[in-house]
Amino acid sequence: xxxxxxxxxxxxxxxxxxxxxxxxxxxxxxxxxxxxxxxxxxxxxxxxxxxxxxxxxxxxxxxxxxxxxxxxxxxxxxxxxxxxxxxxxxxxxxxxxxxxxxxxxxxxxxxxxxxxxxxxxxxxxxxxxxxxxxxxxxxxxxxxxxxxxxxxxxxxxxxxxxxxxxxxxxxxxxxxxxxxxxxxxxxxxxxxxxxxxxxxxxxxxxxxxxxxxxxxxxxxxxxxxxxxxxxxxxxxxxxxxxxxxxxxxxxxxxxxxxxxxxxxxxxxxxxxxxxxxxxxxxxxxxxxxxxxxxxxxxxxxxxxxxxxxxxxxxxxxxxxxxxxxxxxxxxxxxxxxxxxxxxxxxxxxxxxxxxxxxxxxxxxxxxxxxxxxxxxxxxxxxxxxxxxxxxxxxxxxxxxxxxxxxxxxxxxxxxxxxxxxxxxxxxxxxxxxxxxxxxxxxxxxxxxxxxxxxxxxxxxxxxxxxxxxxxxxxxxxxxxx
Amino acid sequence: xxxxxxxxxxxxxxxxxxxxxxxxxxxxxxxxxxxxxxxxxxxxxxxxxxxxxxxxxxxxxxxxxxxxxxxxxxxxxxxxxxxxxxxxxxxxxxxxxxxxxxxxxxxxxxxxxxxxxxxxxxxxxxxxxxxxxxxxxxxxxxxxxxxxxxxxxxxxxxxxxxxxxxxxxxxxxxxxxxxxxxxxxxxxxxxxxxxxxxxxxxxxxxxxxxxxxxxxxxxxxxxxxxxxxxxxxxxxxxxxxxxxxx
Ligand SMILES: Nc1ncnc2c1ncn2[C@@H]1O[C@H](COP(=O)(O)OP(=O)(O)O)[C@@H](O)[C@H]1O
Ligand SMILES: [Mg+2]
Numbered sequence: 001x002x003x004x005x006x007x008x009x010x011x012x013x014x015x016x017x018x019x020x021x022x023x024x025x026x027x028x029x030x031x032x033x034x035x036x037x038x039x040x041x042x043x044x045x046x047x048x049x050x051x052x053x054x055x056x057x058x059x060x061x062x063x064x065x066x067x068x069x070x071x072x073x074x075x076x077x078x079x080x081x082x083x084x085x086x087x088x089x090x091x092x093x094x095x096x097x098x099x100x101x102x103x104x105x106x107x108x109x110x111x112x113x114x115x116x117x118x119x120x121x122x123x124x125x126x127x128x129x130x131x132x133x134x135x136x137x138x139x140x141x142x143x144x145x146x147x148x149x150x151x152x153x154x155x156x157x158x159x160x161x162x163x164x165x166x167x168x169x170x171x172x173x174x175x176x177x178x179x180x181x182x183x184x185x186x187x188x189x190x191x192x193x194x195x196x197x198x199x200x201x202x203x204x205x206x207x208x209x210x211x212x213x214x215x216x217x218x219x220x221x222x223x224x225x226x227x228x229x230x231x232x233x234x235x236x237x238x239x240x241x242x243x244x245x246x247x248x249x250x251x252x253x254x255x256x257x258x259x260x261x262x263x264x265x266x267x268x269x270x271x272x273x274x275x276x277x278x279x280x281x282x283x284x285x286x287x288x289x290x291x292x293x294x295x296x297x298x299x300x301x302x303x304x305x306x307x308x309x310x311x312x313x314x315x316x317x318x319x320x321x322x323x324x325x326x327x328x329x330x331x332x333x334x335x336x337x338x339x340x341x342x343x344x345x346x347x348x349x350x351x352x353x354x355x356x357x358x359x360x361x362x363x364x365x366x367x368x369x370x371x372x373x374x375x376x377x378x379x380x381x382x383x384x385x386x387x388x389x390x391x392x393x394x395x396x397x398x399x400x401x402x403x404x405x406x407x408x409x410x411x412x413x414x415x416x417x418x419x420x421x422x423x424x425x426x427x428x429x430x431x432x433x434x435x436x437x438x439x440x441x442x443x444x445x446x447x448x449x450x451x452x453x454x455x456x457x458x459x460x461x462x463x464x465x466x467x468x469x470x471x472x473x474x475x476x477x478x479x480x481x
Numbered sequence: 482x483x484x485x486x487x488x489x490x491x492x493x494x495x496x497x498x499x500x501x502x503x504x505x506x507x508x509x510x511x512x513x514x515x516x517x518x519x520x521x522x523x524x525x526x527x528x529x530x531x532x533x534x535x536x537x538x539x540x541x542x543x544x545x546x547x548x549x550x551x552x553x554x555x556x557x558x559x560x561x562x563x564x565x566x567x568x569x570x571x572x573x574x575x576x577x578x579x580x581x582x583x584x585x586x587x588x589x590x591x592x593x594x595x596x597x598x599x600x601x602x603x604x605x606x607x608x609x610x611x612x613x614x615x616x617x618x619x620x621x622x623x624x625x626x627x628x629x630x631x632x633x634x635x636x637x638x639x640x641x642x643x644x645x646x647x648x649x650x651x652x653x654x655x656x657x658x659x660x661x662x663x664x665x666x667x668x669x670x671x672x673x674x675x676x677x678x679x680x681x682x683x684x685x686x687x688x689x690x691x692x693x694x695x696x697x698x699x700x701x702x703x704x705x706x707x708x709x710x711x712x713x714x715x716x717x718x719x720x721x722x723x724x725x726x727x
Contacts, residue, residue, distance in 0.1 A: 023596050203581075203597045207590040210581045213570035220530065220568075221582040222556040222641055223590060 023201075029194045036186055040179035053178045054250075057185045059290045061246045064189040066270040066282035067196055068239030073268070074276040075200050076232045077212030078129070081137045081264055082144020083240055085124070086117040088151055088259025090241025091248035093117070095164045096157075106170050110245050117241020118234050120147070125233035129226050132215070144261060151256035163255035173249065185246055192239060199235070200279060208232055357405050365398045482541075483508040483677050484560075484645050489528050489538030491521075498524045500701040501538070506645070506694070511671065511678040513688050516698035522681040523565050525698070526649050530562050531555045542645070557586075561643030563634045565650045565681075571623030575614055578622050578633055580605045582640030611673075612636035613666055628659040632666065639670065646671070648680040652687060660684060664691065689713070 040053045065087060072078045093116030098109040128139045151158045158164065173181045199205050210218040211225050219225045248254045257263075270289050275281030377393040392400070408430055431451045482505040491499040499521040506512045514522050527533040529540050531552040539548045547555055556562075570578050583601045584590050609618055612632045617625065622633055631651060638646060651667060652660040664687055671678050682688045688695065688709070695712045697704040705715040712718055 198596070199593050201596050201598065202593045203584045203590045203595065203600060204593040206577065206581045206584065206597045209573065209577075210570050213572055214568060216532075216564075217568045217570060217637070218581075219552045220532075220556050220562060221637060222553050222585045224551070224553045228590075 023198070025197060026194065029190055029197070033186065033190045036190075037183060040177065040182050044177060044179070050177055053182050055290070057178065057182045057250060058247075059287055060185050060189040061243050061250070062267075062270065062286040062290055063283045064192050064246075065240055065243035066267050066274075066286045067193055067279070068236045068243070069267045070271045070276065070279075070282045071196060071200060071208075071239075072232060072236050073271055074278070074281075075205060075212060076208040076229060078229060078232065079133075079137050079268075080140040080144075080233075080236075081261065081268070082124075082140035082142070082147075083236075083267055084259050084261060084263035085140075085144040085147035086121055086237040086240035087244035087247070087263060088147060088254075088256070089120045090114065090117045090244030091254040091258045092151060092158060092164070092244075093241065094245035095167050095248045095254040098169070099164055099167050106168075110242075110249070113241040113245030113248075114238035115241070117244065118238035120241075121234045121237025122230070125230050125237070129229035129233055141261065141264075144259070144264060148256055148259040148261070151259050158256070161256060163253055165253040167248065167252050167254070169249055169252055174252075181250070185250075188242070188246065192242060196239065197279060204228075204231075353409050357402070357409055361398060361402055361405065365394060369394060482506065483543055484529070484679065485541040485544075486525070486529060487539045487541065489525070489535040489540065491524055491528055491533060492536050498701050499528065499535075502698070502701070502703055504696050504703070504706070506677055506679050508644075508677055509675060510693050511680075511691055512694045512696065513692035514679070514681045514696045514698060515683075515685075515688055516681075516704075519700075520698040521701040522698055523649055524701075526562065526647050526681070529555075529647065530560060556641055556643075559641070559644040560647065561638035561641050561645070562647035563631070563638050563649060563651060565653065567627070567630045567634055569622050569630055569634050569637065571621075573622060574618065575609065575620050575622050575625070575633055576605060576618040579608050579636050579640055582637045583608065586641040608636050608640055611670065612639065628655055628663065631655070631663060635667070635670070639674075643676070645677045645679065648678070650681050650683065652682065652684060660687065667691075 036056075039056060043050070043052050065083075069080070069083050072080055072083075090113035094109045094113040097104055097112055098106065101109075124140070124143045128136055128143065131139055152161055154160065155162075173184070175181075200208075207218070207223050207228055210221070210223065211228060215225050244254075244258060247258060266289060270285030271282045272285070273281075273288055274283065274285030375393050376395050435448065435451050485505040486503055488501050488503050489499060490497065490501050502521070502525060504512075504514070504525075514525065516522055524533065528535050531547070531550050531554070534549055539546055541547065542555070542558060542560060545558070547558065550558075570581070573581075580597070580601060581590075583604050584597065587601065589600065606618070609615060612635050614629065614632055614636065617629065622630065625633065635648075635651070638648075648667070652663050655663060667678070668691060670676065680692075692709060694707065695709055696706045697712060697715075697718050699721055704721065705712050705718045707715070
């Protein structure tokens with residue numbers, strides 16, 4: 001190896017060293033930080049509800065929680081069902097310290113949360129990391145529930161189900177527009193997520209990936225597998241603790257619910273939804289779940305569960321890589337050149353189109369149920385006009401959409417390999433038509449979702465020459481065109 | 482003796498898979514363990530590399546007792562191995578497979594902040610070339626042909642710059658051409674790096690072509706030991722093993 005390094009010029013070596021230290025992604029993070037920093041001002045200026053500032057704050061916190069969780073699940077291959085425990089421990093650590101120690105600096109209290117999370121993860125992880133797969137999952141679940149029960153039952157210390165309330169926070173946080181706290185959380189979570197980014201791309205992150213892929217082989221390239229699993233568990237415990245403290249400050253109180261296992265499943269869902277083998281996937285999952293949660297849970301708790309179940313089943317069967325994973329799939333491909341990979345993606349899209357249709361229908365039906373609950377066969381007005389879709393009941397409307405959507409997909413996909421200009425036009429018009437239809441039906445949100453998915457799946461990819469070639473002409477990659 | 486196995490026994494429940502086996506390999510030599518399926522060859526390898534704990538007996542590496550050490554320690558001490566069932570990181574690229582092995586060998590895997598992308602690039606590429614995988618660095622390793630996966634696994638084993646290389650059936654499932662290529666590759670690497678090689682193999686041409694000493698296992702016990710000529714002329718071996726196999 002030494003002679004090899006000698007043969008490379010000093011300059012090239014220095015250059016490589018510099019490239020090693022630099023990470024271009026930092027600019028993406030800085031850009032995100034700068035852009036998002038002014039969102040509260042935008043919301044206030046536009047006169048939108050202040051609720052959205054608070055909502056965005058929660059999305060950031062949950063993104064942080066979900067992404068740190070995904071370091072375990074996606075990178076290290078450790079599926080923890082008890083991650084809420086560290087969220088709760090972080091919240092309680094900061095909350096109890098701030099509440100009980102008069103004059104304790106707010107920032108010190110906050111800084112104690114990741115330490116608390118890490119310490120708990122160290123103790124619990126010590127017993128869990130030796131086990132793998134289902135045993136690991138069950139053990140983390142069990143320990144997580146113990147943490148919840150301690151928070152719930154130990155009235156003397158945690159206040160039990162009364163929670164810890166009235167936690168003192170600095171005045172600037174309680175400022176009524178909530179913009180200050182938004183910015184505080186934004187800075188912390190972007191910084192923490194950037195740290196996570198560095199970790200997953202570091203040699204340590206590679207070691208975790210190797211452990212996920214093949215623990216036996218990882219062991220025999222000299223990586224102490226159990227110890228590295230424990231390190232990962234402790235790290236994630238710290239990030240989760242931080243997220244828990246941020247939630248605590250958000251509510252200025254902390255309840256045992258924070259550590260409840262349902263929170264653990266939320267974060268699991270976010271990762272699955274967005275894509276387990278992607279870094280940014282969990283953000284998408286967090287945004288989606290928090291949006292649905294904010295919109296729907298309060299008013300329609302039963303439907304919410306049903307809907308969530310439906311989405312999950314669709315994702316697991318249709319897009320096992322999650323949403324972001326699906327988009328990236330072509331990049332994970334083999335040594336194929338780009339055109340071949342794109343053609344493969346198309347074929348994949350054709351295979352998955354039923355799931356796409358199912359998802360769209362689910363959204364539509366769901367939103368129409370929300371809009372006029374109970375109007376299964378007839379509109380609530382009981383006046384049915386065949387040519388006014390808005391007067392159709394939910395079931396006939398869904399059936400109609402199923403037929404139209406299936407026909408459209410069939411038209412589009414019947415000859416993926418030999419596509420003509422009319423098909424191309426259809427491809428562009430269809431999502432717009434869908435949007436118009438849905439606005440007309442009074443379910444604009446689902447129309448938007450359809451368009452969004454459509455844009456991601458196709459139009460976004462059409463920009464690329466290779467894709468266009470594969471889709472329109474379908475010649476073999478060396479066939480030119 | 483660089484590697485010495487002393488009277489190791491391994492039983493699974495009541496079943497004795499390896500019975501009182503002793504074996505030693507001198508530095509720089511090539512030794513082979515043969516025996517019919519189920520003779521205990523893989524089990525013996527697992528006992529040496531710490532994947533299994535011997536019921537009795539000891540393993541020495543460079544006069545150091547390594548019995549019962551965990552696999553990662555044994556790897557760090559200087560024993561590299563391949564597995565009978567190909568054992569790579571299937572969803573990682575070829576480059577990443579080798580890079581993580583090099584990083585681990587250089588004890589850099591606790592680094593949590595430096596981007597790994599550009600680290601040990603040259604070492605990894607040199608290793609990639611030396612096992613004949615030049616040009617495949619971006620392929621997903623699990624999609625490679627069987628022969629190339631075996632080559633990759635060899636590269637992973639070499640990344641830790643071992644003194645002893647243990648190869649468990651390196652040509653199993655290969656076509657005659659692939660077998661010849663693989664053996665040539667292994668021979669070249671062993672010569673260039675001055676490695677000590679211990680391998681198991683079912684192809685007798687290969688065994689008698691490159692092994693300097695052969696140990697024959699039968700039902701977990703050593704049936705014969707010696708130079709290829711000695712083993713070939715051993716009556717027990719001819720009766721029990723060579724006769725059946727050919
Ligand atoms: N973990 C195990 N538990 C029980 N029996 C085992 C185990 N590993 C190997 N064996 C048994 O030990 C014997 C030797 O196996 P192995 O070492 O794989 O043979 P070889 O590699 O020579 O074909 C076989 O009969 C096998 O079934
Ligand atoms: Mg075997």
